[in-house]
Amino acid sequence: MRDIHTTVLAAAMTVLPALAAADTDDGDSLIGADWDTIVAQARGGEVNFFLWGGSDDINRYVTEYVGGILADDYDITLNRVGLNDTAEAVNIVLGEAEAGIDDAGSVDMIWINGENFRTMKQADLAWCGYVDTLPNGALIDWDNPSIANDFGLPVDGCEVPWSTAQFAFATNTALVEDPPRSIAELIDWVADNPGQFTYPAPPDFNGAVFVRHVFYHAAGGPDRLLGDFDQATFDAVAAETWDILNAMEPDLWREGATYPQSLSAMEQLFANQEVALTFNYEPASVGVNIENGTFPPTARGYALTDGTIANTNYTVIPYNSPNKAAALVLQNVLLSVEAQIEKADPAVWGARPGIDFGRADAAAQAAFAAVGRHPDVVPVAELSANALPELQADWIAAIEQGWLDNVGN
Amino acid sequence: MRVALLLAPALSVIVVLFGGGMAVAVSRSVGWMPVIGLTDPSLAAYAVVFADPDFWASFALSLHIALTSTALAAVLAVASALLLRHSFAGRGIVAFLFQLNLTVPHLVGAIGILYLFSQSGAFARLAYQAGAIAVPGDFPALVFDPYAIGIIAQYVWKEAPFIGLIVLANLQSVGEDWEGVARSLGAGPWQRLRHVVLPMIGPGLVSACAIVFAFAFGAYEIPALLGASHPPAMPVAAYRAFTDVDLAQRPRAMAMSVVIAVVAGVAIWAYLRAARRA
Numbered sequence: 218m219r220d221i222h223t224t225v226l227a228a229a230m231t232v233l234p235a236l237a238a239a240d241t242d243d244g245d246s247l248i249g250a251d252w253d254t255i256v257a258q259a260r261g262g263e264v265n266f267f268l269w270g271g272s273d274d275i276n277r278y279v280t281e282y283v284g285g286i287l288a289d290d291y292d293i294t295l296n297r298v299g300l301n302d303t304a305e306a307v308n309i310v311l312g313e314a315e316a317g318i319d320d321a322g323s324v325d326m327i328w329i330n331g332e333n334f335r336t337m338k339q340a341d342l343a344w345c346g347y348v349d350t351l352p353n354g355a356l357i358d359w360d361n362p363s364i365a366n367d368f369g370l371p372v373d374g375c376e377v378p379w380s381t382a383q384f385a386f387a388t389n390t391a392l393v394e395d396p397p398r399s400i401a402e403l404i405d406w407v408a409d410n411p412g413q414f415t416y417p418a419p420p421d422f423n424g425a426v427f428v429r430h431v432f433y434h435a436a437g438g439p440d441r442l443l444g445d446f447d448q449a450t451f452d453a454v455a456a457e458t459w460d461i462l463n464a465m466e467p468d469l470w471r472e473g474a475t476y477p478q479s480l481s482a483m484e485q486l487f488a489n490q491e492v493a494l495t496f497n498y499e500p501a502s503v504g505v506n507i508e509n510g511t512f513p514p515t516a517r518g519y520a521l522t523d524g525t526i527a528n529t530n531y532t533v534i535p536y537n538s539p540n541k542a543a544a545l546v547l548q549n550v551l552l553s554v555e556a557q558i559e560k561a562d563p564a565v566w567g568a569r570p571g572i573d574f575g576r577a578d579a580a581a582q583a584a585f586a587a588v589g590r591h592p593d594v595v596p597v598a599e600l601s602a603n604a605l606p607e608l609q610a611d612w613i614a615a616i617e618q619g620w621l622d623n624v625g626n
Numbered sequence: 627m628r629v630a631l632l633l634a635p636a637l638s639v640i641v642v643l644f645g646g647g648m649a650v651a652v653s654r655s656v657g658w659m660p661v662i663g664l665t666d667p668s669l670a671a672y673a674v675v676f677a678d679p680d681f682w683a684s685f686a687l688s689l690h691i692a693l694t695s696t697a698l699a700a701v702l703a704v705a706s707a708l709l710l711r712h713s714f715a716g717r718g719i720v721a722f723l724f725q726l727n728l729t730v731p732h733l734v735g736a737i738g739i740l741y742l743f744s745q746s747g748a749f750a751r752l753a754y755q756a757g758a759i760a761v762p763g764d765f766p767a768l769v770f771d772p773y774a775i776g777i778i779a780q781y782v783w784k785e786a787p788f789i790g791l792i793v794l795a796n797l798q799s800v801g802e803d804w805e806g807v808a809r810s811l812g813a814g815p816w817q818r819l820r821h822v823v824l825p826m827i828g829p830g831l832v833s834a835c836a837i838v839f840a841f842a843f844g845a846y847e848i849p850a851l852l853g854a855s856h857p858p859a860m861p862v863a864a865y866r867a868f869t870d871v872d873l874a875q876r877p878r879a880m881a882m883s884v885v886i887a888v889v890a891g892v893a894i895w896a897y898l899r900a901a902r903r904a
Contacts, residue, residue: 304869311873315659336873412763418855420866470763475770475854489746491762614872625856626680 241542242320244344244534252352256291259542263294266547267306268328270299271481274505278566282559286550293543301479303333310342310535322537325544330530331368334376335610337533344534344541345375351545353552358573364529369443369609376531378571379551380560383527383600384426385500391515393493399523400434403494404461407468413493415470415477415486418625419617423480423498426526428620429608432458434523439605446611455616459623466624476625488512498528500600501567504591508564518595524603529571554581563591648887655880664877671877681882683857688886691774691859692843695781696835702782703789704831708823710790711797727787732780736851739780743768769852776852777859781842789834796830797823829900836897840890860886 241247241258264287270276276299284295300306306327313322329337337343348354357378359365364378388396397406407414417424433439435457441450466473470492477483480497487495488511497503506512532551534544550556554577557570567590574585590596607613656667675681710721727735742748750765759765769776808822824831849859858866860882867879 302869308869340873412761420870471767471770474767474772475856477770478850478853478855486746489744489762491746 240320240539242537242539244347244536244541247541247545248347248350250350252350255350255542255545259540259546260292262540262543263296264325264540264543264547265296265298265323266326266328267298267300267303267309267324269301269303270297271301271479272499272502272505272566273509274566278560282565283547283550283556286556287543287547291543291546293546295547303327303329304336307333307336307342310337310537311340313537314340314342319537321539322535324535325538325540326547327533327535328379328530329376329533330528331607332610332613334367334531334533335370337535338370338373338375342535342537343375344536344538345373347534347545348374348377351377351549351552353549353572356552356554356572356574356576358576361573363527363606364571367529367531368607368613372531376533377548377552378529379532380568380571381527381529382498382569383500383604384430384496384498384525385503385518385520385595385600386494386496386525387487387503387512387516387518388494389487389490389513389515390517391513392490396494396519398519399521400430401523404465407465410493411468412470412472414468415473415483415492416496417480417483418476418478419620421477421479423483423496424476425613425617425620426498427496428458428462428616429526429613430521430605431461432616433526433605435461438523439608442608442612443606444609446609446615451612451615455619455623458616459619462620462624484511487516498526499568501563501591501594504563504567504594507591507593514593517593520595520600520603522603524605525600526607527601527604528607531571554585558585558588561585561588563589563594567591567594569597651880651883651887655877655884657877659873659876664874671881675878675881675885680857681863684860684863685885687774687857688843688849688860691777691781691849692839694774695778695785695842696839698778698782699785699789699838700831700835702786703793703834704827706786706790707793707797707827708819710794711802724790725787727784728791730784732784732845733847733851735784736780736848739776739783739852740769743776743779744770770854772854774849774853774859777848780848780852781838785838785842789831789838792830792834793827796827800826832900833897836893836900840893840897843893844886844890 241262247255247258266279268275268279276297280295280297284297287293287295298306306324307329310322310324310327313324327333327337334343348357354377357364359372363381365372367376386396397403403414416427419425419428432454433442436442436450436454442454469476470486477486483492484495484497484506486492488506495503500518503512503516503518507514507516532548534541534548538544552572554572554574557572557574558581560566560568561570570585574582577585608616653667655671656669657664657671658667706724710717710724740747744750745762745765745767750759750762753759753765768779804822804826805818808818813821844861846861846865850862850865853859853862857863864879864882864886867875867882870876870879
């Protein structure tokens with residue numbers, strides 16, 4: 218069976234165009250190497266960057282801005298591979314590992330966090346230990362627990378931060394003047410405004426985050442949910458969470474008979490005024506959606522008084538990437554103050570930095586401070602005043618499965 | 627020997643890529659996945675899948691989608707083919723329009739269905755302008771609905787011309803002489819359709835329907851775009867299990883995929899039987 222599998226993949230590999238430039242699958246020889254040597258090895262090569270492709274602005278930033286720097290300064294070709302679900306890229310690496318392709322994988326980098334990172338670590342698919350080799354690695358604040366831990370799982374040098382994000386709601390102020398500003402208010406608001414609210418069905422990333430907010434609400438805050446998974450606590454809180462969500466269901470869009478299956482589907486409903494509220498783990502998206510005409514100009518983001526969940530997202534290099542030198546160069550570019558400032562520009566993406574600007578020089582700090590904010594995006598200070606931590610992946614998986622079994626059935 | 631050589635490229639693609647993929651799916655469905663420590667083959671994944679009521683809900687939904695789409699498309703196709711075989715003014719344009727759908731990808735058709743039939747789609751907006759509805763929720767749910775109306779509409783729209791073309795080709799090769807004979811012997815229009823036309827186009831019709839059925843049962847993208855969140859159609863359910871972050875779910879995903887392949891295989895067997903009789 219194994220032989221057949223290998224044959225299939227081998228056959229598939231031979232029809233792919235031969236890879237150019239130096240083969241840098243041997244990560245050990247790169248760790249601690251001189252940066253100029255790594256850049257020289259990467260020159261003329263290519264790097265396959267797999268990331269969620271559901272946002273035109275993010276795609277443009279990666280392909281044109283980051284890809285432009287790689288092409289102009291390093292002669293590296295950046296291939297952006299758009300995904301609907303990050304698990305797809307993890308599956309590719311997993312399939313290659315199973316077929317024994319340990320040094321010629323097709324994935325050189327994945328935008329990742331949370332459960333997918335856990336999967337990569339669980340199956341030993343991540344390349345680790347190179348972070349200090351990156352010149353811009355010095356800008357990362359590993360003393361910050363929300364950077365050093367990815368959804369409660371220690372990063373252990375197996376990925377580097379790219380951006381931070383915090384969940385925020387948005388409403389159309391032309392239709393809703395005073396939107397609900399806490400989960401408790403939202404529950405009452407949905408009962409008073411039937412059909413005006415829904416959320417993407419977990420395991421959609423954003424839908425699952427919304428369910429966790431209700432879970433925190435049912436638990437009276439996240440404090441007793443932090444740390445390792447605890448079945449007794451979970452059972453008690455989950456029962457109340459499913460009661461709340463099932464009681465809410467008849468007053469949801471379509472009487473809760475169906476749920477949107479992705480955030481983009483829900484944003485379409487919001488844009489078409491089928492629902493009055495939307496939300497996004499990337500708070501800047503409301504500004505981007507207004508600017509590109511998807512959302513009406515009267516849309517506005519807002520924070521919750523009882524707080525919203527914040528996280529860090531990362532990029533990981535699979536252990537079997539044959540272009541590790543080019544992947545390191547890409548990662549170093551992503552971490553650079555220039556690329557992080559460009560990414561923070563609300564007209565580009567509006568994502569908050571994954572690096573600590575306090576570690577950058579004064580000019581970079583001034584440039585970052587000068588980055589504006591879209592007037593309809595909730596101010597960072599207002600959001601981060603009430604930031605809630607993410608739970609460990611075991612909790613998250615249990616909540617998602619519990620929702621599917623108890624609410625979404 | 628020469629035939630075997632000429633067929634070798636096509637056969638090797640089918641055997642190596644398709645057969646190899648199937649072999650991997652079967653091996654994983656029985657829990658053989660050494661990279662995550664599954665090395666003890668068993669039918670446990672099938673037992674879990676068959677004991678899960680959600681699986682049977684998905685199975686029933688996919689069966690409903692495939693059977694209903696195929697039946698509606700077949701009726702429309704035969705009716706259209708019977709009309710199109712005669713010559714009439716503008717027949718060329720009508721035949722062209724009839725076949726136009728064949729060139730439109732399924733995904734594009736699905737987006738079209740979404741834009742037309744969703745509760746904030748083009749028809750809902752017309753209904754709002756006409757004063758028939760006040761808010762989007764008043765418009766009947768035709769996509770993401772429990773009866774899979776949107777999915778079936780998409781398949782009928784796309785597959786009726788496919789079946790129709792095959793039936794039309796059959797009809798034209800058979801000619802109208804047999805019906806002329808039947809008419810001269812006093813057969814009415816229904817008798818001619820029932821006893822002359824249908825038996826002659828039957829094998830072609832059945833084989834086209836078998837292909838459409840197997841496709842509609844196993845295709846992922848249309849139910850993923852137009853389906854309700856629960857229950858998911860079989861391919862959507864299998865894909866969800868496949869992308870589950872818990873690696874132990876992979877055997878379950880593969881077991882569902884193998885079930886889809888078996889159902890499609892039965893349809894193809896029916897197709898081969900029908901083709902042999904033709």
